[in-house]
Amino acid sequence: MPDRAPQPVDRQLPTDEARDLISLVRDIAQREIAPSAAEEEDAGRFPREVFTLLSDSGLLGLPYDAEYGGGEQPYEVYLQVLEELAAARLTVGLGVSVHTLASYALAAYGTKEQQVEHLPAMLGGGLLGAYCLSEPASGSDAASLRTKAVRDGDSWVLTGTKAWITHGGIADFYTVMARTGVDGPRGITAFLVPGDAEGLSVAVPEKKMGLKGSPTAQVHLDGVRVPDARRLGEEGQGFAIALSALDSGRLGIAACAIGVAQAALDEAVSYAAERRQFGKPISDFQGLRFMLADMATQVEAGRALYLTAARLRDAGLPFAKQAAMAKLFCTDTAMRVTTDAVQVLGGYGYTADFPAERYMREAKVLQIVEGTNQIQRMVIARHLAGPEER
Ligand SMILES: Cc1cc2nc3c(=O)[nH]c(=O)nc-3n(C[C@H](O)[C@H](O)[C@H](O)COP(=O)(O)OP(=O)(O)OC[C@H]3O[C@@H](n4cnc5c(N)ncnc54)[C@H](O)[C@@H]3O)c2cc1C
Numbered sequence: 001m002p003d004r005a006p007q008p009v010d011r012q013l014p015t016d017e018a019r020d021l022i023s024l025v026r027d028i029a030q031r032e033i034a035p036s037a038a039e040e041e042d043a044g045r046f047p048r049e050v051f052t053l054l055s056d057s058g059l060l061g062l063p064y065d066a067e068y069g070g071g072e073q074p075y076e077v078y079l080q081v082l083e084e085l086a087a088a089r090l091t092v093g094l095g096v097s098v099h100t101l102a103s104y105a106l107a108a109y110g111t112k113e114q115q116v117e118h119l120p121a122m123l124g125g126g127l128l129g130a131y132c133l134s135e136p137a138s139g140s141d142a143a144s145l146r147t148k149a150v151r152d153g154d155s156w157v158l159t160g161t162k163a164w165i166t167h168g169g170i171a172d173f174y175t176v177m178a179r180t181g182v183d184g185p186r187g188i189t190a191f192l193v194p195g196d197a198e199g200l201s202v203a204v205p206e207k208k209m210g211l212k213g214s215p216t217a218q219v220h221l222d223g224v225r226v227p228d229a230r231r232l233g234e235e236g237q238g239f240a241i242a243l244s245a246l247d248s249g250r251l252g253i254a255a256c257a258i259g260v261a262q263a264a265l266d267e268a269v270s271y272a273a274e275r276r277q278f279g280k281p282i283s284d285f286q287g288l289r290f291m292l293a294d295m296a297t298q299v300e301a302g303r304a305l306y307l308t309a310a311r312l313r314d315a316g317l318p319f320a321k322q323a324a325m326a327k328l329f330c331t332d333t334a335m336r337v338t339t340d341a342v343q344v345l346g347g348y349g350y351t352a353d354f355p356a357e358r359y360m361r362e363a364k365v366l367q368i369v370e371g372t373n374q375i376q377r378m379v380i381a382r383h384l385a386g387p388e389e390r
Pocket of ligand 1 (some may be wrong): 136164165208371
């Protein structure tokens with residue numbers, strides 16, 4: 001029988017350095033992440049030691065300036081790294097994406113003093129970040145958030161509850177959006193809150209359908225005092241910062257989705273070559289061959305779309321519309337492809353003996369986080385048709 005084991009993805013990479021980087025990441029993914037992924041996801045264990053290894057290997061600050069410990073890689077390279085990590089284990093790929101999102105406000109809007117003081121530890125010093133926008137009563141309508149920050153001398157006092165926080169309880173720093181002024185998007189300010197701040201506590205993590213190794217929890221802020229030196233950007237600029245961070249973050253989610261979809265496709269192709277029915281491998285049946293062909297085509301199309309958005313970003317051009325399209329298309333693709341992978345495996349696909357069912361459960365959350373896919377369609381439509389009438 002011909003060897004039909006999955007081949008590494010043929011990537012378009014801009015430099016030899018980027019090719020070496022992807023090889024390094026594949027090596028870490030195959031040696032340190034993939035072997036324990038199923039068991040640890042089942043047990044709900046977060047692999048902190050993997051994040052320490054990624055930080056030590058320079059992989060936790062890839063798209064940021066080398067001056068502050070970042071890797072100074074273009075987004076088209078950083079996202080392909082995320083894809084490789086997510087293919088091995090979504091908890092890791094998504095975790096790196098969320099850490100990058102949490103570091104964005106400081107890297108893009110912080111003062112020089114703030115960046116010198118905090119960024120090196122965040123980008124390469126083993127710290128882990130969390131991004132706190134959502135609240136129990138404000139998800140899609142994030143601009144209606146209620147967590148308050150009240151000025152008190154040289155400090156701010158933060159009170160409220162953030163919801164659904166990835167890395168809640170294990171993060172070393174939290175980038176928190178809080179209300180400092182009027183209702184709506186203009187009254188929000190961003191703060192960099194240390195994980196051990198007095199008054200910060202975390203609820204029992206949510207019991208989720210998948211992504212169980214990645215803790216998701218409410219974060220309570222009960223009179224947390226934050227010096228003004230930890231305010232990021234101007235007063236009232238926090239919502240604009242949060243949305244700007246999400247434009248880039250959505251590309252991370254798109255890349256993670258393609259990683260999960262690729263892993264599911266590889267699993268389906270391998271299984272179809274091995275499994276025999278009616279006297280031949282099931283991959284000989286046209287019904288399945290066409291399914292595999294459609295899955296592979298969707299994965300390649302998703303990768304091409306997120307890379308187009310990334311290359312616009314790398315060129316300093318507007319990319320928000322394409323980022324929303326990439327998030328929408330790649331996560332819907334991941335849902336379809338992982339569901340089809342379960343189908344290719346038949347009854348075995350529905351069991352935890354094979355990873356296809358885990359990929360399917362993981363794909364679902366990607367249609368929800370960082371703006372649901374309904375919200376992505378609203379963003380895209382606004383670029384086409386202007387804002388909705390109130
Ligand atoms: C595992 C996980 C990790 C997360 N991590 C983080 C994190 O680290 N930081 C963070 O801040 N948040 C995080 N979130 C929160 C996530 O961003 C929100 O769940 C998401 O934005 C949706 O908000 P919601 O859950 O309140 O749903 P809702 O906003 O209540 O939406 C419910 C439904 O209504 C739809 N809907 C809402 N408004 C409209 C509209 N105008 N038009 C059409 N449909 C609409 C939505 O698409 C959805 O289908 C995480 C969520 C999950 C599940």
